[in-house]
Amino acid sequence: MSAATSPSERRVSARIGAISESATLAVDAKAKALKAAGRPVIGFGAGEPDFPTPGYIVDAAIEACSNPKYHRYTPAGGLPELKAAIAEKTLRDSGYEVEPSQVLVTNGGKQAIYEAFAAVLDPGDEVIVPAPYWTTYPESIRLAGGVPVEVVADETTGYRVSVEQLEATRTERTKVVLFVSPSNPTGAVYSRADTEAIGRWAVEHGLWVLTDEIYEHLVYGDAEFTSLPAIVPELRDKCIVVNGVAKTYAMTGWRVGWIVGPKDIVKAATNLQSHATSNVSNVAQVAALAAVSGPLDAVAEMRTAFDRRRRTIVRMLNEIDGVFCPEPEGAFYAYPSVKELLGKEIRGKRPATSVELAALILDEAEVAVVPGEAFGTPGYLRLSYALGDEDLAEGVSRLQKLLGEARD
Missing domain, CATH: 3.90.1150.10 (Aspartate Aminotransferase, domain 1)
Structure with missing residues (x-):
């Protein structure tokens, strides 16, 4: 050297x-x-x-600033009341029933994505990444020791990959498949049938799925958002959902996201976060609580x-x-x-x-x-x-x- x-x-x-x-x-x-x-x-x-950001959410944050209990450390995994509200919101919006112990509140969706990959990947594990992809996915996979493997869809298919493409990309090193619908950067939305087919393919081959649902409420026309673990229950023990308040509630600067997944994965990611950042800002968490608990008007x-x-x-x-x-x-x-x-x-x-x-x-x-x-x-x-x-x-x-x- x-x-x-x-x-x-x-x-x-x-x-x-x-x-x-x-x-x-x-x-x-x-x-x-x-x-x-x-x-x-x-x-x-x-x-x-x-x-x-809607006024009622801002008002909740202002009130939290004056409450001394939010001036101190709180549990690294998130305020208990927010974790419970996220579990309720997940059932309401996705039809996916989870417990608060399956929720980790993170500093935005990016931290959620990195910690989820870090919790399941060992060095050399491959992650199938449909492209076009959001810029952070491959970097988070590499930081976690994994290897992103791209499978490309173009405008001829509406930027949606097929099960056949995924299968052609799978190797003995494949551990996770990334699934994003609605998609950043393309706006593609998978149909319920295609979502289910991808989920059942993952179950068949024993793969983990990380699904990013940050744009769940932003679908148009005849398109319909479907949550993968809700329609393929057999996948739930190997499925991690990433979400947050940034896009739905115009809260990009508040930095509150979350992971929903199996308890052992959530516990491992919580341990990581306890050393990386501790708890998310309490004021932002209270704002997020108002958001996910409130109306969707x-x-x-x-x-x-x-x-x-x-x-x-x-x-x-x-x-x-x-x-x-x-x-x-x-x-x-x-x-x-x-x-x-x-x-x-x-x-x-x-x-x-x-x-x-x-x-x-x-x-x-x-x-x-x-x-x-x-x-x-x-x-x-x-x-x-x-x-x-x-x-x-x-x-x-x-x-x-x-x-x-x-x-x-």
Whole structure:
């Protein structure tokens, strides 16, 4: 080993040095920096509702600030009353009956995902990851010692993978399959029949499933959210559900997520969290308690707005020659293919990748989008439509003008 690569000389560990920055947060940060510098940038990067957190949730947090019992440490796994409420909410929204002891409250969905993988993976264990995928999944798997194995779906199938694709990817090292519906970044929603088929395939082969249900309330048209462990009860002993308040209740900054799963896994993840962060902020937990225990009226209002924006962005994107955008059925993202635009001349440049195209769009149109490379599928762009109607229309109009100039 040379001196330059010896442990004593390496400043950043190989494990942490291999982690890439969150592409979605990086794009959002750049857009905000440009706006602060006076440029009229419109950002489609971050998956963050533009609505304020509902008032009754904020009021609960304000009251909690004045309560001395929330000024102290509380159980690392979450406030008992919040864990009980999450169990009740899971039954109400998913038809999945669990006990409070099967719940771990985490610092947002990202911590939930990492701790879930850390609790079940040993070094070298493989996780099947359908792509396009959210940027954090592969990094969390690697941090936990696992190996992400991608299986790609494209616009021809509405970005949904099949059981046949999953089976072709399975090896003797496969331990977990990741299942996300509704999906970030594509908005794909699996039908009940397809969800059940994937669950029964996992049961047949003794696989674990980690299912991310963070967008459960954001489905549109005829699409229907179905919870995997609710419709395939045989899977429950090897299924971990990740969820949180961020998207449903416009609470991205409050940082409250959770794990629902088998008691031994939840206990192991709780032990990990007891050393990593201890309890989630008590004020945020009380706010989350108000959210999951309260009505879904505000959620319905936000969903109506997202649905309107969804139809607008898909229509406007599909009016651009060389762009094809399937209609997303859930979440708040459009994921158009821009493969036909790559290599064409746009204002004197010929972007060869979606990374280069996204950079050109930011420079020339002052619109921030996330390239498909961040989600494991080059040749695409992700646009969040969780922004105001006027900004959305203006931003896509700029795209229409710029990309409409593409020439061979």
